Structures are given as structure tokens and as C-alpha cells.
Amino acid sequence: xxxxxxxxxxxxxxxxxxxxxxxxxxxxxxxxxxxxxxxxxxxxxxxxxxxxxxxxxxxxxxxxxxxxxxxxxxxxxxxxxxxxxxxxxxxxxxxxxxxxxxxxxxxxxxxxxxxxxxxxxxxxxxxxxxxxxxxxxxxxxxxxxxxxxxxxxxxxxxxxxxxxxxxxxxxxxxxxxxxxxxxxxxxxxxxxxxxxxxxxxxxxxxx
Amino acid sequence: xxxxxxxxxxxxxxxxxxxxxxxxxxxxxxxxxxxxxxxxxxxxxxxxxxxxxxxxxxxxxxxxxxxxxxxxxxxxxxxxxxxxxxxxxxxxxxxxxxxxxxxxxxxxxxxxxxxxxxxxxxxxxxxxxxxxxxxxxxxxxxxxxxxxxxxxxxxxxxxxxxxxxxxxxxxxxxxxxxxxxxxxxxxxxxxxxxxxxxxxxxxxxxx
Numbered sequence: 001x002x003x004x005x006x007x008x009x010x011x012x013x014x015x016x017x018x019x020x021x022x023x024x025x026x027x028x029x030x031x032x033x034x035x036x037x038x039x040x041x042x043x044x045x046x047x048x049x050x051x052x053x054x055x056x057x058x059x060x061x062x063x064x065x066x067x068x069x070x071x072x073x074x075x076x077x078x079x080x081x082x083x084x085x086x087x088x089x090x091x092x093x094x095x096x097x098x099x100x101x102x103x104x105x106x107x108x109x110x111x112x113x114x115x116x117x118x119x120x121x122x123x124x125x126x127x128x129x130x131x132x133x134x135x136x137x138x139x140x141x142x143x144x145x146x147x148x149x150x151x152x153x154x155x156x157x158x159x160x161x162x163x164x165x166x167x168x169x170x171x172x173x174x175x176x177x178x179x180x181x182x183x184x185x186x187x188x189x190x191x192x193x194x195x196x197x198x199x200x201x202x203x204x205x206x207x
Numbered sequence: 208x209x210x211x212x213x214x215x216x217x218x219x220x221x222x223x224x225x226x227x228x229x230x231x232x233x234x235x236x237x238x239x240x241x242x243x244x245x246x247x248x249x250x251x252x253x254x255x256x257x258x259x260x261x262x263x264x265x266x267x268x269x270x271x272x273x274x275x276x277x278x279x280x281x282x283x284x285x286x287x288x289x290x291x292x293x294x295x296x297x298x299x300x301x302x303x304x305x306x307x308x309x310x311x312x313x314x315x316x317x318x319x320x321x322x323x324x325x326x327x328x329x330x331x332x333x334x335x336x337x338x339x340x341x342x343x344x345x346x347x348x349x350x351x352x353x354x355x356x357x358x359x360x361x362x363x364x365x366x367x368x369x370x371x372x373x374x375x376x377x378x379x380x381x382x383x384x385x386x387x388x389x390x391x392x393x394x395x396x397x398x399x400x401x402x403x404x405x406x407x408x409x410x411x412x413x414x
Contacts, residue, residue, distance in 0.1 A: 002365070004327075008264055015377035017261045017262075018376050020260075022377070023366065024235065024258035026386075026398045047258075048257055048258065049232060051254075052269065052354065056353070059231060062257060062259065089401055096404045097413055100407035100409045100411070120211075132232075145347075147260040147263065159208075159210040160210075166208065169222060170226035171225050181398060186404050188402060189401055191396035191398060193394070194395040195394075196393050200305075202309050203307075204304055
């Protein structure tokens with residue numbers, strides 16, 4: 001199957017969104033917890049978590065202006081705090097339901113049935129049953145003028161995860177807990193391990 | 208297990224890199240094909256593919272200044288063209304081996320054993336056996352001043368993928384072909400489907 005730019009542009013709008021989004025492949029599901037200045041908890045699913053650097057520890061998420069993620073961005077701008085939560089695959093229906101367009105004065109935690117948790121003076125709510133809970137501080141909003149999206153760049157303030165999940169070399173075995181991943185806007189998966197490989201050096205013959 | 212920012216900063220450097228990178232979760236493996244102005248083919252593994260928008264179809268990849276990805280960026284700046292290739296999980300050792308620090312005048316295709324392919328007047332090389340092949344045109348380099356990384360934003364020019372992989376609604380069934388995903392810098396996975404869900408609307412009760 002061959003498609004050029006014009007053929008993709010001519011797709012029916014929903015088909016095109018599904019095609020281009022799912023074509024980008026598999027990604028981590030992250031539930032972003034925030035609190036509004038008025039104190040209302042918000043939880044929204046993002047599929048755009050990006051590792052930007054380890055020192056300082058920086059992650060990015062992409063905000064689309066025309067989506068339910070607007071409340072998340074507004075809360076982050078107001079409070080500078082947010083949480084990243086990875087849930088188990090068994091919670092995939094709840095995670096997906098946070099993408100519904102709830103009113104701003106409604107807490108998605110209550111609506112979809114995740115319990116809020118508060119840690120360490122971070123004002124933003126965590127998902128209590130999440131495998132990984134990360135408190136983030138807003139560092140910078142980087143606009144992508146081409147289509148009006150914004151990369152929300154934050155630094156890790158605090159990490160809470162199950163004991164025994166971190167290996168001797170620092171590797172976090174998320175697949176042991178069957179954390180949820182996704183493709184596109186509605187397809188959910190778990191990751192099955194193939195293996196880890198040593199640091200690659202030139203000269204190795206593989207054929 | 209609880210970790211704060213200071214504890215993470217105090218980790219031994221390699222441990223910290225592994226921890227922060229693997230903590231960001233699962234992501235699509237993408238092999239980026241480029242050609243230098245001198246005509247030398249280059250292939251490099253990236254784990255930072257980001258869907259930025261569907262119309263126009265925009266994807267981003269993150270470039271780290273201190274890595275083997277430098278050749279890729281230089282080639283993209285010189286030619287404005289690059290390819291994104293998703294390979295099968297059975298090719299995970301070859302894909303990983305493209306991360307070795309080969310000299311700039313060496314083609315990773317030859318070194319790791321992927322065959323080059325050229326399509327449709329795109330000057331950049333594709334991986335012949337890839338499940339998904341995407342020709343990209345550079346649109347914008349967005350600097351992230353916090354740590355000197357750069358988001359390479361490009362638009363889709365051409366897509367080639369196996370017949371039958373695209374569903375009636377536009378969804379691309381990558382898991383049918385067991386395309387490769389990764390976590391951190393050296394752990395490889397395949398995705399096992401859980402299910403797809405309908406567009407979420409407020410009012411659904413899940414508990």
C-alpha cells in the first residue's frame with residue numbers, strides 16, 4: 001500500500017486522524033493529574049510522553065489546543081505542578097474514559113473511578129493504584145507554531161513506585177506490572193519482553 | 208520506593224540515565240534513514256517518535272547533541288529528507304546495533320545488515336524489510352534550551368506499508384506484524400493487544 005501526502009490529506013477527517021495517529025506506533029499511556037486554582041482535581045489521558053533528558057530529569061507531553069487536554073494545560077499554568085501516573089492494563093477502560101469531555105468543574109477521578117492520592121506536599125493529585133507516580137514541576141512551554149500544539153516540558157520532583165521494580169542497573173521493569181500502553185486514540189496493549197542487549201559497539205557482525 | 212529530585216541527581220551517571228530513560232515507559236522503535244551530502248547512507252535508532260498532528264501530518268523526533276544521532280541531524284539539515292522505518296521484533300539485534308558509534312563515512316545499513324531501498328524520488332534510504340516506511344520532509348527544528356536537545360519536526364510525504372494492515376476506520380494494525388518497541392536504551396518488546404474502545408463520552412459508569 002502506497003500513499004502520498006495528497007492522498008492522506010484527502011482522507012475523511014476521522015479516518016485521517018486515526019490513520020496518522022495510529023501509524024506513529026506504540027506509546028506509554030500516562031494519566032496526568034492536576035488541580036485547578038479552585039481546587040478541582042483533573043485527570044486526563046496523554047499518549048505523548050517524551051523522555052527529554054536524564055540530568056536534569058526532563059519529560060515532555062504534547063498539548064493539543066482543541067482537546068480535553070486544555071483543562072490540564074490551564075491547571076499546569078496556574079499551579080506549575082502536575083503528576084504522571086502509569087496504570088495497569090486491567091484499568092484500561094477507566095484510563096480511556098478520562099478522555100471524555102467532562103465539564104471543568106467535574107473531577108475525572110470520581111467520574112471514572114480512580115482514587116485520588118496526595119504525596120509529599122505536591123498539590124496535584126496522584127492515581128492511588130498507579131504502578132508509577134511521578135510529581136512534575138513545569139519548566140517550560142514550547143510552542144510548535146506549525147499546528148498550534150505545545151510541548152509541556154517539566155522536571156521530575158518525586159517518584160514513587162513499587163519496591164523491587166528497579167533493577168541493579170537502574171532499569172525500571174514496567175512490564176512486570178503489565179502497565180498500559182496504547183496506539184492511536186483508542187487501542188490498548190501490554191508489552192511482552194523480548195530481551196535486553198549490551199551497549200552496542202562498532203565491529204559486531206550480526207548476519 | 209520513594210525518590211526525590213536530589214536522590215535522583217545523586218545517582219551514578221549510568222544508573223541515572225537508565226533509570227530516568229526506562230521510567231518514561233514504552234515507545235515505538237524507529238530507524239531513521241538519511242543520506243549525507245556526500246552520498247553516504249546513515250541509519251540510526253530513535254525511541255522518541257512523537258505524533259504532533261494529523262492535518263498536516265506532523266511527527267517529531269528528539270535529537271540529543273551528544274549522541275550518534277548527530278550524523279542524522281546533520282544529514283537532515285543538509286538534505287531536508289529522512290525516512291522513518293518500523294521493523295519487526297525479529298530484527299531487534301540489528302536495530303539495536305545501529306546505535307553503535309560508527310564513523311560518519313560508514314553506512315550502518317551495511318554494518319548491521321539491513322538492505323537499503325529507494326522509493327519515489329526520495330533521496331533518503333528506507334529499510335527494505337521494514338513493515339512501515341515513511342518518507343519525511345523537514346519542517347522545523349525546535350530547540351529545547353533546558354538541555355540542548357532539539358525536536359526535529361517533519362511532515363509525512365509518502366507512506367508505504369503492507370496491504371491489509373489498514374482497517375476500515377484507518378487504524379494501522381502494527382501488532383499484527385509484531386513491530387518492535389522498546390523501553391530505555393536497550394530493552395525490547397512486542398505489543399500484545401488488549402482491545403479497542405469506542406469514543407469516550409461523559410456519563411459512562413465503570414465501577
